[in-house]
Amino acid sequence: MNVSIEKSWKKVLQDELKAPYFLELFHTVQKAYLGNTAIYPPQKSIFKAFELCSFDSVKVVILGQDPYHGEGQAHGLCFSVGDGVKVPPSLKNIYKELQSDLGIPMRTTGDLSPWAKQGVLLLNATLTVEMDKPGSHQGLGWEQFTDAVVEKLSNEKKHLVFMLWGKYAEAKGNKIDRKKHLVLVAPHPSPFSTHTGFFGCKHFSKTNEYLAKHNLKKIDW
Numbered sequence: 001m002n003v004s005i006e007k008s009w010k011k012v013l014q015d016e017l018k019a020p021y022f023l024e025l026f027h028t029v030q031k032a033y034l035g036n037t038a039i040y041p042p043q044k045s046i047f048k049a050f051e052l053c054s055f056d057s058v059k060v061v062i063l064g065q066d067p068y069h070g071e072g073q074a075h076g077l078c079f080s081v082g083d084g085v086k087v088p089p090s091l092k093n094i095y096k097e098l099q100s101d102l103g104i105p106m107r108t109t110g111d112l113s114p115w116a117k118q119g120v121l122l123l124n125a126t127l128t129v130e131m132d133k134p135g136s137h138q139g140l141g142w143e144q145f146t147d148a149v150v151e152k153l154s155n156e157k158k159h160l161v162f163m164l165w166g167k168y169a170e171a172k173g174n175k176i177d178r179k180k181h182l183v184l185v186a187p188h189p190s191p192f193s194t195h196t197g198f199f200g201c202k203h204f205s206k207t208n209e210y211l212a213k214h215n216l217k218k219i220d221w
Helices: 007-012 014-018 020-034 048-052 089-102 142-156 167-172 203-213
Strands: 060-064 120-124 161-165 182-186
Touching (some): 089 203, 142 167
Parallel strands (some): 161 182
C-alpha cells in the first residue's frame, strides 16, 4: 500500500504501526485496493491529514467519520474535497457557519488543505471506504488507530482545540483531557441536523479566542 506518514507522526505512532491489528488492517486495505471495487480516497492520500499537519504543528482537531464515498470526492481530509469538485452539503453548512461567525464569504472551493497547513488536523475516524458504501470499512481497525491518534494528542500536547460535531465524534472524544484542552461540541453540519445547534455554535471564533489566550497563532479560516 503506497502510504506516507509524516516523520513526527511516525515517531509518535510507532507502536501502533507495528501492532498486530494495524498490520492486519494494512493487509486488508491493501487487498481491497487491488480488487475490482473502487476504494476512496486514492491510496496516496490515505494519510494526507498527517502529511499536511505534523504532530508538532497540530493546534486544532476536527473529527469526521468516513471519507466521502462518491467518485472523485475524498482526498484524505475530513469534510474536504479537491479543487474543482462540487462542495458537499455538510461543508457548505460549515462555510455558512463561518460566514455567520466570522464574516468570511462563502467559498466555491471545498479544498481545506490551507487549514491543514496551519495546524488543523482534519481526521476521519475511518480512513478508507468502498465506493457508494458508507461505513464499509468500519470495524477493520481504523477506529482503533485513530483513537490512538486522539489519545496521543490529548496526552502529549496541551492547549489544543477539539471540534466534535455529532454524536459519533463526541463519543470518540470522550477520553480527551478537558483540563488541558478546549473541547467544543455541536450537532453534525449535515443538512439533517444543522438547525439543531450547529448553526450559531461559533466554534471558529471560540477556537481563535482560545489560541490567542494561550499565545498561539490564530487560524486564518
